[in-house]
Amino acid sequence: MPELPEVAGLSAFLDTQLQGAVLTKVQIVSFAVLKTADPPYTALEGQEIIGVKRHGKFISLDASGVYLVFHLAKAGWLQYTESPTAARLRLGKGHIAARFAFLRGPEHLGVDLTEAGTRKSLAVYVVRDAQDVPGIASLGPDPLDSSFDGGTFAGILGSSSQQIKGLLRSQGVIAGIGNAYSDEILHAARISPFAIAKSLDSDSVQVLYDCIHSVLGAAVSDAVGKAPDQLKDVKRSTMRIHGRTGQPCPVCGDTVREVSFADTALQYCPTCQTKGKILADRRTSRFLK
Known part of the structure; x- marks a missing residue:
C-alpha cells in the first residue's frame, strides 16, 4: 500500500507535471471506484489544474475549484505517460480503474489509476472541496506538519x-x-x-x-x-x-x-x-x- 512518503512523491510529481495543464477527458472504467455523484465527474473536463496536494494517503487535484481526489488503497497505483493513447477503454475490463487525459500547451499527457488483485478498494471522488471527502475530513494530524509537536x-x-x-x-x-x-x-x-x-x-x-x-x-x-x-x-x-x-x-x-x-x-x-x-x-x- 502506498503510504505517506510514496503519496508525497506522487503528489509532488503530479504537481510538477500537471500544474497549468487542462484536464480534457475523464474515463471511469470501473464505476465502483467513483464514490460521489455531485458534481458529476464530467465537471472536471475543460478545467485547468491549479495544484496538487497530499492529505494523509489521499491526493487531490484542484481543477479550477473542482477537486479530483483519489486514494490508491492497498493495491492501487498511478501510471503517467507523455504518449497517451486515444483508445476508449471498455467498462469493467482490465486493471485500469480510471483514465485522465491532459493538455499542457501542445503536449498530451495521460494518467491511469490502476488496481491489482480481486479486492477492489481504490476510491475516486469529485468534490467542491477536498474536505468534503469523509476520509480526509476525519484524518488525524499529519506527522510531518510543524503543528505536530x-x-x-x-x-x-x-x-x-x-x-x-x-x-x-x-x-x-x-x-x-x-x-x-x-x-x-x-x-x-x-x-x-x-x-x-x-x-x-x-x-x-x-x-x-x-x-x-x-x-x-x-x-x-x-x-x-x-x-x-x-x-x-x-x-x-x-x-x-x-x-x-x-x-x-x-x-x-x-x-x-x-x-x-x-x-x-x-x-x-x-x-x-x-x-x-x-x-x-x-x-x-x-x-x-
Whole structure:
C-alpha cells in the first residue's frame, strides 16, 4: 500500500507535471471506484489544474475549484505517460480503474489509476472541496506538519490503551502511516509493536517521536523527485525490517520475525524490540509461552 512518503512523491510529481495543464477527458472504467455523484465527474473536463496536494494517503487535484481526489488503497497505483493513447477503454475490463487525459500547451499527457488483485478498494471522488471527502475530513494530524509537536504526540499516546502498532496506523489518530512504515519506525525506536501506547515512558515517547520524523523524513526525501514507476523500488530498497522475514536484522543480526493476521502481517526484531521474546503469531496473544 502506498503510504505517506510514496503519496508525497506522487503528489509532488503530479504537481510538477500537471500544474497549468487542462484536464480534457475523464474515463471511469470501473464505476465502483467513483464514490460521489455531485458534481458529476464530467465537471472536471475543460478545467485547468491549479495544484496538487497530499492529505494523509489521499491526493487531490484542484481543477479550477473542482477537486479530483483519489486514494490508491492497498493495491492501487498511478501510471503517467507523455504518449497517451486515444483508445476508449471498455467498462469493467482490465486493471485500469480510471483514465485522465491532459493538455499542457501542445503536449498530451495521460494518467491511469490502476488496481491489482480481486479486492477492489481504490476510491475516486469529485468534490467542491477536498474536505468534503469523509476520509480526509476525519484524518488525524499529519506527522510531518510543524503543528505536530512532541506535546501533541505525547497527549495522543497518553490517552490511548491501543497497541502502538495499531495506533500508528490509525488514520484518524495520525495521518499517512501504514503497515510498512510503522514497522520501520518501531524498529528504529526499539519498541515492541504490541506495547500499549499509554504505558510508554516519556523517554520512549520522545524516541518514538524522533523516529517518526527521521524515518518518514528520509523516505520522503528519497521519494520526492522520482517518477511513479520508480517509487515502489525506492520503497523496497529502503526497508530495513518490513517485508524481510527470516533475514538478519541490520542492527543486531537476529532473525527478523513476523506476526500474521487475516489480511496483513508485521515484522519485528526480537532482540531490538521485545527483549528476545517471540511474539505469538495470532492476534489474541502477546507472547508465545
